[in-house]
Amino acid sequence: MTEVWALFGAVVGTYLWRALGVGLSGRINTNSEFFKWIACVTYAMVAGLVFRIMTLPVGLLAELPTSARLLSAGLGFAVMLWRHPRLGGLIPGLLAGSSVILIAGLLQSN
């Protein structure tokens, strides 16, 4: 039963932020300084979350060495930036990065 109540609390706690955003968004002008500031805050938050997951993961990812996670991120990012019509870009970058994780995982389990 605790599970269900906890889920209820977490669902409400999560949704409230989204609803608050809808309620307030009508008053925000995209050319305002406030909009520019809140965009910076959001990008800092999202980047903070992503780098935290990569450097200090909890759960499964913690089983990999930090070097493997950083190598995967670095290679993925490099491939993303590569201006090659087929071998560069988002999807090749994701494939390259996750291959590093796959190989690191295989090496570790041996």
Next chain:
Amino acid sequence: MSSLRAIIQFRIRDPARMSTHPPSLIFESEAQAFKSGLRDALGAPAAVLFAGMLGFGALGHSIGLSFWVTTASSLLMYALPGQVVFAEMIATGATAFVIGLAAALTAARFLPMTLTVLPQIPAERRDAKLYLWVHTLSMTSWAIAMRDFPKMDPLHRRAYFCGLGLVCWGVSAPATAIGYQLAGTVPLPITLALVFLNPLFFLLTFAEVRPPANRVAIFLGAFLGPLTYLVSRDYSLLATGLIGGTIAYLFIRIRDARGRP
């Protein structure tokens, strides 16, 4: 019209390439913008969410959550980092109230996320139904919307946003359910690669962020995120956003002010 169609067709075939060489996104109608949102979501964004939720399903199983609560959290919370906190805290035996509060703290990012995406939708396309649609907003669809909204007619943004969100949200609960059932049967290296796709996706989309202030914010956030996490797990994200974002904003503002005659 034929060249227009060529642009759209091309887009469908290779969305990854489009991201580095973007033409303007032109839709003939809102219906077409909605469909395009659905289609764009079915590439990397849905794959990334599917992989992340698959991993979460497996996590729920290993922690000992019930199948239904694990799957329902994807359907109703639909916020992966918060769901991980939720699952872990249940495992530690925290009270329902404390768990709800902790999940709410990690979800605080949804406020600035909605505040940066929704004001880009013009007032005549905003109504009470957005209170439903906003539930389909994830970090994944946020990243895509932030990238592509400026390239399209403002009147088409809402329809595109709905299409994008619907697919991303739609794949999450089934992926969680599958992950829960498959837990333990998939080799660990594959699970690891799938789970890592999620943060990797966001890292790669950072490459396409153009405004200098936002780039500085990402750079600062990258350092502050892990640092503040060592101090406080609960307030790490809020602190990172407010400190990193404010410094980035002021830095570029001061730089621009100096640049002007």
